[in-house]
Amino acid sequence: MTGVPMGAGPLHSAAGRATGISSSAQVRAVLGPTNTGKTHLAIERMLAHASGIIGFPLRLLARENYDRMVARKGAGAVALITGEEKIIPPNARWFSCTVEAMPLDRRVAFVAVDEIQLCADPDRGHIFTDRLLHARGQVETMFLGADTIRPLLRRLVPGIEIDHRPRLSHLAHTGATKLTRLPPRSAIVAFSAAEVYAIAELIRRRRGGCAIVMGQLSPRTRNAQVALYQDKEVDYLVATDAIGMGLNMDVNHVAFASLSKFDGTRMRPLTPAEIAQVAGRAGRGLRDGTFGTTGMCRPLSEEVAEAVEEHRFDPLTRLSWRNSELDFSSPDALLSSLGRSPPLPELTAGHEASDVLALASLAANPEIRALARSRAATRLLWESCQIPDFRKLGDESHIRLCARVFSYVMRDGRVPPAWMEGQIAAFLRPEGTIDSLMHRLSGIRVCAYIAARPDWLRNAHYWQDRTREAENQLSDALHEQLTARFVDRRAATLIRRLDEGGADDLLSAVTAQGEVLVEGHAVGRIAGLDLLAEGIDVPDRRLLMRAARRAVRTEIPRRVHVLAHAPDSCFDFAKDGRHLTWEGVNVARLRRGHQLLHPRIEVLDNPLLDNVQRERIRERLAEWLGRHVREVFAPLFAAQAAMPDDPTLRGVVHRLMEGAGLTPLERHEERLRGLRGHLGRLGIRIGQLALFMPALMKPRGMRLRAILTCAHMETEIPDLPAPGRISVPHDLLPALFMDRMGWMRAGPVRIRVDIAEKLITELTRQTRQHPVPLSHALASRLSIRRDAIQAVLKGLDIHVRPPRPMPPEQFGPPAPTMLVGRLRRKGSSGASGPVSGRHSRRQEGAHGHGSAGDVQVVTRRPAIREDHPFAALAVLRDRRA
Numbered sequence: 001m002t003g004v005p006m007g008a009g010p011l012h013s014a015a016g017r018a019t020g021i022s023s024s025a026q027v028r029a030v031l032g033p034t035n036t037g038k039t040h041l042a043i044e045r046m047l048a049h050a051s052g053i054i055g056f057p058l059r060l061l062a063r064e065n066y067d068r069m070v071a072r073k074g075a076g077a078v079a080l081i082t083g084e085e086k087i088i089p090p091n092a093r094w095f096s097c098t099v100e101a102m103p104l105d106r107r108v109a110f111v112a113v114d115e116i117q118l119c120a121d122p123d124r125g126h127i128f129t130d131r132l133l134h135a136r137g138q139v140e141t142m143f144l145g146a147d148t149i150r151p152l153l154r155r156l157v158p159g160i161e162i163d164h165r166p167r168l169s170h171l172a173h174t175g176a177t178k179l180t181r182l183p184p185r186s187a188i189v190a191f192s193a194a195e196v197y198a199i200a201e202l203i204r205r206r207r208g209g210c211a212i213v214m215g216q217l218s219p220r221t222r223n224a225q226v227a228l229y230q231d232k233e234v235d236y237l238v239a240t241d242a243i244g245m246g247l248n249m250d251v252n253h254v255a256f257a258s259l260s261k262f263d264g265t266r267m268r269p270l271t272p273a274e275i276a277q278v279a280g281r282a283g284r285g286l287r288d289g290t291f292g293t294t295g296m297c298r299p300l301s302e303e304v305a306e307a308v309e310e311h312r313f314d315p316l317t318r319l320s321w322r323n324s325e326l327d328f329s330s331p332d333a334l335l336s337s338l339g340r341s342p343p344l345p346e347l348t349a350g351h352e353a354s355d356v357l358a359l360a361s362l363a364a365n366p367e368i369r370a371l372a373r374s375r376a377a378t379r380l381l382w383e384s385c386q387i388p389d390f391r392k393l394g395d396e397s398h399i400r401l402c403a404r405v406f407s408y409v410m411r412d413g414r415v416p417p418a419w420m421e422g423q424i425a426a427f428l429r430p431e432g433t434i435d436s437l438m439h440r441l442s443g444i445r446v447c448a449y450i451a452a453r454p455d456w457l458r459n460a461h462y463w464q465d466r467t468r469e470a471e472n473q474l475s476d477a478l479h480e481q482l483t484a485r486f487v488d489r490r491a492a493t494l495i496r497r498l499d500e501g502g503a504d505d506l507l508s509a510v511t512a513q514g515e516v517l518v519e520g521h522a523v524g525r526i527a528g529l530d531l532l533a534e535g536i537d538v539p540d541r542r543l544l545m546r547a548a549r550r551a552v553r554t555e556i557p558r559r560v561h562v563l564a565h566a567p568d569s570c571f572d573f574a575k576d577g578r579h580l581t582w583e584g585v586n587v588a589r590l591r592r593g594h595q596l597l598h599p600r601i602e603v604l605d606n607p608l609l610d611n612v613q614r615e616r617i618r619e620r621l622a623e624w625l626g627r628h629v630r631e632v633f634a635p636l637f638a639a640q641a642a643m644p645d646d647p648t649l650r651g652v653v654h655r656l657m658e659g660a661g662l663t664p665l666e667r668h669e670e671r672l673r674g675l676r677g678h679l680g681r682l683g684i685r686i687g688q689l690a691l692f693m694p695a696l697m698k699p700r701g702m703r704l705r706a707i708l709t710c711a712h713m714e715t716e717i718p719d720l721p722a723p724g725r726i727s728v729p730h731d732l733l734p735a736l737f738m739d740r741m742g743w744m745r746a747g748p749v750r751i752r753v754d755i756a757e758k759l760i761t762e763l764t765r766q767t768r769q770h771p772v773p774l775s776h777a778l779a780s781r782l783s784i785r786r787d788a789i790q791a792v793l794k795g796l797d798i799h800v801r802p803p804r805p806m807p808p809e810q811f812g813p814p815a816p817t818m819l820v821g822r823l824r825r826k827g828s829s830g831a832s833g834p835v836s837g838r839h840s841r842r843q844e845g846a847h848g849h850g851s852a853g854d855v856q857v858v859t860r861r862p863a864i865r866e867d868h869p870f871a872a873l874a875v876l877r878d879r880r881a
Contacts, residue, residue, distance in 0.1 A: 018146060019027075021629060025136065025137065025138060025139060025140065025141065026140045026141065026161065027136070027138070027140075027141045027143075027157060027159065027160045027161065028140070028141065028142050028143070028146050028161045028162070028163065029116070029143040029144075029145070029149075029150075029153050029157075029160055029161070029163070029164070030042070030142060030143070030163050030165060031144075031145055031147045031149070031162060031164055031165070031247070031279055031331055032146075032147060032152055032164055032165035032166060032167065032168070032311075033046075033146070033147075033166075033167045033171075033276065033311040034244075034277065034280025034281065034282070035167050035168050035169055035171075035280055035283060035284055035289075036166065036167055036168060036274070037165065037168065038114075038144040038145075038164035038165060039065070039114055039144060041165075042054060042112040042114070042142050042144055043065060043068065043069065043141065043261070045110060045112075045142060046094060046110045046112060046816075047069065047072060047073060047094060049108075049109040049110040049137075049139060049140065050093065050109050051094065051106050051108040051110065051780060052093075052095070052109060052110030052111065052112070052137065052465070052850065053094075053095040053097060053102055053108050053111050053112070053137075054095070054111075054112040054113075054114065055098065055099035055101075055102045055112070055113045055114065055131060056095050056096070056097070056098060056099065056114050056125075056245075057098070057099060057115045057118055057128075057245050058098070058215070058242065058245050059082045059083070059084070059085070059098055059219060059336075060215075060217075060219050060222050060242070060243060061764045062080060062081075062082050062096045062097055062098050062116070063082070063085070063096075063219040063223075064076060064219075065096050066079075066080040066087075066096035068203070069094055069096060073094060075089065075733060076089045076091060076092075077091065077092060077093050077094060078090070078092060078093075078094050078095075078096065079092035079094070079095045079096070080095075080096050080097075081095060081097040081098075082097065082098045082101050082104075083098060083100060083101055083388055083445075083448075083449045083452070084445045084448035084449050084452060084467075084471075085448065085452070085468070086452045090744045092303045094308045095108070096561075096776065097116075098129050099113060099124075099127050099128055100124075102131065102135065102439070104134070104135060107138055108137055108138065109135060109137055109138050109139040109140065110139060110140050110141075111137035111140075111141045111142070112141070112142040112143070112144060112146045113128065113131045113132065113135065113142075113143050113144065115128075115142040115144065115145055115245055115688035116128060116132060116144060116145035116149060116153075117145040117146040117148055117149045117273075117316065118145075118151075119132055119149065119316075119319040119320060120149070120316045120318065120319055121350070122148050122263070122320055122321060122350040122351040123132025123263075123264055123350060123351050123353065124320075125319060125321075125350050126320045126321055126322035126350050126539075128319075128320075128605045129319045129320055129322075129347065130321075130324050132153075132156065132157065132319075133156065133157075134324070139825070143160075144880070145465045146273060146277070146313075147164065147311070147313070147315075148273055148313050148314070148315050148316050149315075149316050149319075151164060151315045151316075152314065152315075152316055152317075152319055152346055155346055156344070156346060157288045160660060161854045166288055167311065168285060168287055169268035169281060169284070169285065169287055169288045169289060170283070170288045170289075171279060171282065171283060171288070171289050171290070172288065172289075172290050172291075172293065172309060172310065173290070173292060173300065173306075173308065173309055174253070174290045174292040174295045174307035175292050175293070175300075176292055176294065176297075176299045176677065177255060177293075177294050178330055179199065179202055179203070179255075179257075179295050179697060180202075180206045180207070180562060180618070182236070182253065182255055182294060183252065183253055184235035184236070184252075185235055185250060185251060185252040186235070186252065186254070186255055186257070186280060187236075187237040187238075187239055187243060187249070187251045187253070187254050187282070188210075188236065188237070188238045188239070188249070188255045188257055188294060188295075189239055189240065189241060189254060189255065189256050189258075189278055190238065190239075190240065190257040190258055190619065191240060191241065191242070191257060191258050191260070191261040191262070192258075192262070193214065193435070195257060195258065196212065196214060196239070196240065197434075199238050199257055199295065199607070200212060200381070200483075200485075200486040201486065203236050203238065203486070204485075204486050204487065204488060206434065206774065207235065207236060207492070208234065208235075208487075208488050208489075209233075209236075209486055209487030209488050209489065209490030209492050210229075210234050210235075210236035210237060210238050210486055210487070211225040211226060211228040211229040211234055211236070211237050211238070211486075211487075212225050212238055212239070212482050212486060213225055213226065213237060213238075213239035213242060213243055213288055214239065214240045214242060215240055215241070215242040216438050216441070216442065217438070217441075217472055217475075217478070217822075218441055218445075218475040218668075220471070220472055220475035220476070220479075221441075221476075221479045221482070221615055222474040222722075223477045224475075224476075224479040224481075225482060226249060227478065228483065228487065229249060229250070230249060230250060231543060231599035233487070233489055233492060234487055234489075234492050234528065235492065236573065237249065237251065238486075241261065241274070241277075241278050243278065243281050244274070244277040244278035244280070244281065245277075245655065248284055249281065249284075250284065250329045251281050251282050251283075251284070251289065251477070252282060252287070252289060252290065252291045253282055253285065253289065253291065253292070254278060254279045254281055254282040254289070254290075254291040254292075255291070255292055255294035256275070256278070256279075256291070256292070256293045256297055256300075257293075257294055257295040257296075257297050258295075258297055259275070259293070259297055259298065259300070262592070264351065265351065267576045271313075272304050272307045272313050273313040273314075275300070275308055276307070276308040276311065278312065279291035279308055282557060291308065303851060305649070313823065317346075318345075318346060318347065318348040319347055319348070319350065320348060320349070320350035321342045321344075321347035321349065321350070322338065322350065322353075323337055323339075323340040325337070326338065326382070328375040328376075328378040328382070329375055329378070330372070330378060331359065331362075331363035331368075331369065331372050331378055331381060332363065333378075334359065334363075334378055334381075334382060335356075335359060335360060335363060337868060338356055338359070353801060353845070354388075354389045354398070355382075355385045355386045356385075357399075358385040358399045358402050359381065359382060359385040361396070361399050362381065362385065362399065362402065362403050362406070363381075364425065365403065367404060367407075368381065368407075369408065369634060370685075371406070371407065371411075372406075372744050375768075377410060377642060378756070380409060380410065381406050383453075384402045384403075384405045384406035385402050386718070387401065387405065387446060387449055387450065388445070388446070388449060390442040390443075390445045390446055391439065391442040391443055391446065392442075401446070404419075405450060409455075409456055409766075414456065414458050415450060415456050415457050416531050417457075417458070417459075420447065420450070420451075420457065420463060422444070423446075423447050424444065424447050424466060424467060424470050426441070426443070426556070427440040427441075427444045427447070427470065428444070428470045428473065428474070430473050430474055430476075431477070433481070434478065434481050434482060434485065436666075437474055437477055437478040437481060438478065440474055441471065441474045441475065441478065444467055444470050444471045444474060445471070447463075447470075448464070448467040448468070448471060449466045450463075451463035451466070451467045452464060452466045458779035479518040485717050487529070502654045509527065509557045509801055510552055513525075514526040514527070515642055516531060516552065526552060526555060526556075526586075527557070527585045528559075528581075528582055528583060528585030528586070528587050529556060529559055529560065529582075529585075529587055529606055529608065529609065529617075530585070530604075530606055531549060531552055531608065549607070549608065552608060555606045556613075557613070560609070560616060560617060563582050563587070563617060563620060564616050564617070564620045566582065566620075568624050568627065568628070569770050570582055570583055570818050571621065571624045571628075572584075573707055574586055576588060576716060576717060576736070577706065577710055577711075577716075577717030578590055578707075578709045578711065578717060579604075580601065580621050580625070580712065585605060586604060587603065587617065587621070588601050588602060588603045588604060588617065588618065588621050589601075589602045589604060590602075590707070590708075590711035590715070591711065591715075592711060592714050593685070593711075593712070594710050595657075595658070596658060596659070596660055596708050596709065596712045597629055597633070597657065597660060597708060598626075599625075599708060599711040599712065601618050601621050601622050601625065602618075603617050603618050603621075628704075629704065629708075632700055632701055632704045633660065633661060633696060633701065633704070635661075635683045635693050635695040636657065636693060636696060637655060637660050637697060638658070638682075638683070638847060639656070639682040639683055639684060639693070640653050640657060640681060643682065644678070646678070648675065649675065649678060649679070649682075652672065652675070652679065652684065652691060653682070653684075655691070656684065656691060656692075656693065659740065660696070660701075660704075660705040660708055660709070660740075661693040661697075661701065661705065662690060662691070662692040662693070662696070662697075662705070662738065662740075662742045662753065663690060663691050663692070664689065664690050664691075665687065665688070665689055665690050665691055672686055672691075673686055679691075683695055685754075685757070687753070687756075687757035687760070687761075688757060688760045688761075688797075688822070689744050689753060689756060689757060690742070690744070690753050690757070690758075692742060692753055692754065692757075692874075694754055697742060697752065697753070697754045699723040702720070702723075702741065702742075703720070705740075705742075706720055706737075706741060706743060709737065709740050709741065710737075713736075715734075715737075716735075718733050718737070720733075720741075721743075724760075725752075725783070726751060726752050726755045726782060726783060727750065727751045727752075727755075727782050727783050727784055727792075728743065728747075728749065728750050729748070729749060729750075730745055730746075730747075730748055730749055730750050732750070738750055739787050742748070742754075744756050745795060746792045746793075746795035747791035747793075747794055747795030748780075748784075748788055748790070748791055748792065748795075749784055749792055749795075751782065751796075755782075756777040756796060757777075757797070759782075760796055760798065760822060762820060763793075763798055763819060763821075763822070764822050766819065767819050767820060767821035767822075768821075771801060771818040771819060771820045772788070772818065772819050773816035773817065773819070774790075774800060774816065774817040774818065774819050776789075778793075790802075790817070793819075796822075797822055798819065798822050799819075799820040799821055799822065800817055800818070800819060800820065801817070801818040801819075801820050802817055803816060803817055803818070
């Protein structure tokens with residue numbers, strides 16, 4: 001909104017001349033860094049005059065200073081004018097405004113514009129430049145800003161008086177600091193909502209919470225968030241660069257989480273002056289402040305840090321400008337006047353603003369052009385295009401909204417109440433996420449801007465109240481969401497107590513559910529016999545845990561007593577097989593003992609336990625473990641108890657005790673086969689490969705054997721084969737472990753010993769009289785590939801005779817692979833071995849399978865009758881052999 005120049009004088013030949021300003025009217029500029037008291041001086045000067053207007057760069061600032069002025073002069077004497085909010089009492093004398101909303105047609109004694117260096121901003125700078133060139137008070141005009149604009153002020157405003165005000169406190173660079181080590185009363189600055197949320201979440205977890213300040217927040221939400229910080233409910237503030245524009249808060253340190261920002265067209269690095277503007281929020285009044293970087297942000301260079309400390313920056317060379325003497329004769333003429341070139345070399349065209357883009361789009365619309373046929377209609381079209389695009393959806397929805405408002409006012413004289421109510425109702429939903437609430441607040445702000453135009457709406461005061469009420473509801477909901485997500489008041493209070501005085505005076509207790517409270521805040525829980533920290537994670541966690549341990553001094557002895565008298569059902573092995581648990585929590589670890597069935601128990605390190613309590617826990621666990629082993633291995637202990645007074649049998653049972661029910665059978669021990677009957681009555685089977693107890697090859701026994709074996713080997717228990725598996729790849733698990741578990745090597749696989757023994761016995765019985773064809777069903781029975789069956793059988797010492805190829809002159813089906821039988825080791829007796837003594841030893845060489853150490857199993861050929869029709873074929877067969 002440009003309006004009519006406010007008593008503008010001949011500042012330059014390009015500027016028009018107006019009347020009504022005294023020749024003694026003073027134009028001043030008060031320049032300097034942040035925290036110089038410039039804004040305070042301007043408000044004091046304005047309130048000393050009979051009337052005045054001051055323009056701020058942000059709606060938040062306009063509202064904040066409006067409240068200060070009301071406290072001084074009363075609500076009836078002070079007005080607030082922003083794009084979305086207008087509070088104008090009939091007798092208002094002093095006005096707090098956004099720069100865009102300054103009423104330039106009102107003559108007042110005093111005029112001030114804050115942050116005048118924003119004239120150089122490529123997006124909004126043309127508004128500030130227009131105020132610099134045209135806005136004047138009848139008695140005094142004051143521009144407030146940074147020293148960087150000083151040279152251009154002297155050239156563009158002849159006769160201006162420029163005062164420099166030094167900073168009231170010192171600003172020092174402290175370098176990079178970790179987020180978790182930032183001091184209390186710090187503001188962390190980021191430049192995107194996602195980054196703000198991520199940092200705020202981390203601060204909540206580590207330091208109890210933070211307040212949020214972003215430009216998208218409504219004044220009500222922003223004030224509520226700032227109150228959290230100012231009232232010291234939280235010690236940290238996470239914000240965008242919105243805090244750099246005059247928001248005065250109790251900040252000691254400013255930490256940059258990023259040094260680049262998106263300026264609407266591209267990502268660009270911050271200039272040193274912009275860094276100084278934000279860093280200057282640290283240290284207010286006479287209190288010094290510090291600044292630096294944090295998180296993943298690169299450190300500031302020494303040159304930039306020194307420039308910020310000394311407030312030394314390159315001066316501005318150009319100010320953004322857009323023509324304010326507009327031609328409303330037609331939309332095309334209006335666009336042409338808006339595109340006029342700057343009249344002075346110190347001025348330059350800024351970025352193409354959203355209102356010009358909207359005007360260009362609507363001017364090309366035939367329906368809109370048909371309505372905009374007069375100067376008044378063209379002016380109305382321009383005012384409609386100046387509706388701010390608060391939502392920034394990135395599509396044409398805002399242009400369509402501008403067109404609709406223009407069409408309604410042109411055709412009906414006013415915006416229809418039903419349409420207005422529909423717009424408000426669509427946005428007035430106080431539930432949802434933080435982002436959705438901020439989006440709806442932006443929509444309500446658009447509605448509030450329209451409601452602030454009494455010439456566009458009937459009963460405009462009603463709609464202003466309606467939109468203000470809707471904004472307040474959404475603002476309160478947004479504040480609640482931000483607080484719920486990013487603030488833990490109890491944690492923040494607790495951390496502050498720790499920072500101030502340590503942990504000795506903190507109140508702590510343990511609830512019946514095992515929750516540990518310190519100062520009413522849950523900091524952990526007792527799991528088993530240990531204190532687990534939960535909830536907040538603070539840098540000085542040691543002090544917090546010291547206070548928590550004081551609360552469990554009486555709880556731990558009680559729990560040790562409960563453990564010592566707990567039933568066996570409360571104990572078990574952990575999933576890793578190396579720990580013992582009580583009520584699901586690890587309390588001890590298994591170590592190598594003097595025997596496999598008697599591992600050593602080591603109570604886990606725990607600073608809450610003394611030696612007497614540790615021994616009491618160990619004894620109870622040892623008692624349970626002993627009973628459990630005897631229960632699972634009951635057949636083994638029964639065999640030990642029922643063992644007759646025979647040294648050989650005692651040796652066998654002793655070896656089985658050492659192997660938890662299983663021990664390999666060596667070649668020289670085939671003499672033990674004579675004890676098969678005695679061992680069988682004890683539940684012990686003597687096979688070709690091992691001595692074992694079939695009852696202990698079930699899943700429960702296998703699991704306990706694995707746990708005890710790994711404890712004895714002092715290794716972690718691996719993932720065991722599923723209970724239904726009968727074969728696994730031979731390299732699936734370490735060989736020594738698999739041997740002790742009873743998985744016997746058979747070529748490329750390992751087969752469970754009971755399955756392997758059953759298979760050997762069955763095949764030996766089948767081949768006792770003569771070879772038999774190899775059944776393909778063996779592969780599926782053993783869960784192996786068909787092409788691996790011969791290698792597996794060979795690994796079990798079972799001889800397979802491949803088929804001989806037919807001579808070329810013979811035809812017929814191929815001969816099958818034959819199972820001949822199991823190899824008998826040299827030195828073994830025929831009675832005990834699986835090979836029949838009726839097999840002929842003299843034919844070994846004929847089959848080509850003889851060796852120095854083995855006796856081959858061969859098939860005995862029947863006698864050949866000379867008068868048989870196939871006698872000649874038998875002779876040929878013998879020759880081929």
